[in-house]
Amino acid sequence: MVTIREAREALKLYFGYEQFRPMQEQIISDVLQRKDVVVLMPTGGGKSVCFQVPAVVMPGISIVVSPLIALMKDQVEALIVNGIPAAYINSSQNAEQQYEIENECLAGRLKLLYVSPEKLLSSGFISFLKRLNVSLFAIDEAHCISAWGHDFRPEYTQLKALKQQFPSVPVIALTATADKLTQKDIQEQLYLKNPSVFTASFDRPNINLMVKPGKDRFNKITEFLERRHKQPGIIYCLSRKATESLANKLKSSGYSATYYHAGMSANQRAKSQDDFLKDNVQIVCATIAFGMGIDKSNVRWVIHYNLPKNIEGYYQEIGRAGRDGAKSDALLFYSFADVMNMRNMLQENQSREEQTELQLVKLERMQQFAEAAACRRRILLQYFGETMRKDCGNCDICRNPPTRFDGTLLAQKALSAIARTNERVNLSLLVDVLRGARTSQVMQAGYDRVKTYGAGRDVSTLDWNRYLHQLLNEGFVEMAYDQGYTLKLTEHSRQVLFEGRKVQLVKFEETKQEEPTVKAR
């Protein structure tokens, strides 16, 4: 078996790094022992090394599945520059080129082969792979396998064929998305055998998180830029057209700006990207097509001109700032009109109903993040399943905290209602129960007989929604996306219910509502 010492030498020899980052060492050591491994690590954490180094030191060839053809090319070129024989096969090549690479593989001349999932699953490819000595399968961007994730790709679900066809070849699955459902999906759908799961902290403490109202955003942006002399940054916009018009507007105000979106030619895109990487231009106005795999460590700020679709996307995009660890800013513009726009887009685009519902719930969480009055980092990390012990001190809310009040009683009412309905209600049904509404759903389930029925009738539906979102944001409640968006109790909720833990809620202007609504459903 190959030892971790040999891996360390390869790291130095081929990549020029003195040592592994702590988690990399453990991961690689498991891979070398031919264990299945799942790696959840934020962008910039150093995931590539986790399969590239084993690929170099293990005998035979490693197959890397990657969804993005453009990225594949960059990675392979970087490997070749480092002296590692690697290639890629995908639909951008003609039959002859593909044939040539297959021959290289058969001759045992390559250490890494990058393939798209489509290619991997195309007819004859598995039997081709069986003629090779495959040492490892690496599934990059593994969250694409999960319909709960933000980047679902149906062809990824076919990757289960790998374990069936190659039961003894280890699999390493990597992603920068950490939510629990995605993680579960990755393990289950790839049929991983008792895998080691490595989760790096998703905290990026050097990024200052800010949210501003969307009114008058162009002036707010120029104001923001005034204080960031020439520092490079990205402005994410919703549409291709918007990237162009914003870049032009910035240019006519004297800034150095360009744009980037998937509708441009490959050459134009390469030029924009290159100009930004080489600091020839300060600002890129881009759609979310920009950024995957871009290795620029000194991006000092990221602005979201519009509300992103979900927290996963937002987190990934702000993560492009400050990869060098130096102070950076993330500024999000929020307006209700954006939410409505986004809702319409989601409803028009989606073909499958359950996907639409999921996307709408995720959008709602994003909206709640933008409207939230609690430490923004706490909310972000909570979303990914990490609980912070104290507020971060590096977000707009921490710097300018809102007033809070003792909301323990309210929280207890909500949590106990969740417990008494056996964690089977979603948010709107819970509010109905709390307010004592006589809807058919409540009556049929017999929730009018639970002890907390109507215990919160003095609080309006809208206010209950806001309080419950605060509880979600702060980890007192969890939402089960895979079980009808039902609300679940957490360790923290148990402390509130049984151990006298206090809950501080944020004050807002309460709305009035007379009697509980009677909804005909």
Ligand code: ADP
């Ligand atoms: P990810 O795929 O997780 O986004 P990358 O693999 O692209 O991250 O790595 C991010 C950066 O960290 C790259 O510039 C990479 O060269 C660097 N890096 C990775 N591992 C190490 C290491 N052990 N020592 C120093 N730098 C490293």
Ligand code: ZN
């Ligand atoms: Zn904070």
